[in-house]
Amino acid sequence: MNPSPSLSPVPAERPAGARLLAITSGKGGVGKTLLSANLAAALARQGERVLVIDADLGLANLDVVLNLQPRTTLHEVFTGEATLEEAVVDAPGGFQVLLAGSGLIEYSRLTPPVREQLAQLIDTVRPRYDRVLIDTGAGLSDIVLYAVSLADEVLVIATPEPTALADAYATVKVLALQQGRTRPMLVVNQTQRRGEGQHVAVQFQLVLDRFVRRPDGETVTLQPLGDIPLDPTVRQAVQKRQLLVLTYPGSDAARAIDDIATRLRNMAGLQSGR
Ligand SMILES: Nc1ncnc2c1ncn2[C@@H]1O[C@H](COP(=O)(O)OP(=O)(O)OP(=O)(O)O)[C@@H](O)[C@H]1O
Ligand SMILES: [Mg+2]
Numbered sequence: 001m002n003p004s005p006s007l008s009p010v011p012a013e014r015p016a017g018a019r020l021l022a023i024t025s026g027k028g029g030v031g032k033t034l035l036s037a038n039l040a041a042a043l044a045r046q047g048e049r050v051l052v053i054d055a056d057l058g059l060a061n062l063d064v065v066l067n068l069q070p071r072t073t074l075h076e077v078f079t080g081e082a083t084l085e086e087a088v089v090d091a092p093g094g095f096q097v098l099l100a101g102s103g104l105i106e107y108s109r110l111t112p113p114v115r116e117q118l119a120q121l122i123d124t125v126r127p128r129y130d131r132v133l134i135d136t137g138a139g140l141s142d143i144v145l146y147a148v149s150l151a152d153e154v155l156v157i158a159t160p161e162p163t164a165l166a167d168a169y170a171t172v173k174v175l176a177l178q179q180g181r182t183r184p185m186l187v188v189n190q191t192q193r194r195g196e197g198q199h200v201a202v203q204f205q206l207v208l209d210r211f212v213r214r215p216d217g218e219t220v221t222l223q224p225l226g227d228i229p230l231d232p233t234v235r236q237a238v239q240k241r242q243l244l245v246l247t248y249p250g251s252d253a254a255r256a257i258d259d260i261a262t263r264l265r266n267m268a269g270l271q272s273g274r
Helices: 032-045 063-065 072-080 112-128 140-150 163-177 197-213 231-238 250-268
Strands: 019-023 050-054 090-091 095-098 133-135 153-158 185-191 222-228
Touching: 019 032, 019 140, 032 050, 032 090, 032 095, 032 133, 032 153, 032 185, 032 250, 050 063, 050 112, 063 185, 095 153, 112 133, 112 140, 140 163, 140 197, 153 163, 163 197, 185 197, 185 250, 197 222, 222 250, 231 250
Parallel strands: 019 133, 019 153, 050 095, 050 133, 153 185, 185 222
Antiparallel strands: 090 095
């Protein structure tokens, strides 16, 4: 299962400490930040010490979703104006966050200092938590791919829309070829009928079986974690800048995210995670 060393910038063996999960999608606006924040709260409720890193470094909006107005962000940590401890913020929901700045052109590309700082950041936070979620930006920029490469596991989020699926497929393909990842997790968001998520996962897997191999021939197998229905409470919670799982805990979408948290926890230890 482990990729050959030449394929991956990350070590095949997971170091001790937190499990790192990158949440990515290819397409923008499909629910990465919604899932990162609410999954963190669901995992925290199940007893985990969780940190969410906003790795959408130039266009951050985890702060908006959580209604936090950080004085200190990762930008200040990276420039040496603040310590990491100063930038870690308690979020409603019982987890912690490292927020990013917005409108900062220096994070549109992966420069050697940003690469170095992100890697160092991961090494520092890993021993302090059970789980670190990395909320990435959209697209397949070098900065997104690098943020994903730092994680032990990757969760790809798609919606049933053909464009979102095409982008999720492209993401999984690039991650297989570039990072040797053969076990990406999948969440289908904004489903509109029962069974739609499962149907999407089956079709997605068929396309992967036909067209995607890691360079050493290994096939790619999706790990479906569940679906989140299209649910008006999601938008209502975002409008109020509150967490869905706290404000509407009985809603279909919140319950779906709870189930995803449980499945993720049950998966721990059962697979290499890559
Ligand atoms: N299950 C859902 N039901 C209803 N609306 C949803 C659902 N999931 C997401 N949305 C809507 O989509 C919006 C965008 O979600 P979110 O910000 O999490 O996407 P993103 O993938 O992080 O976007 P970006 O690529 O810009 O970072 C939400 O604010 C919400 O209004
Ligand atoms: Mg986002």
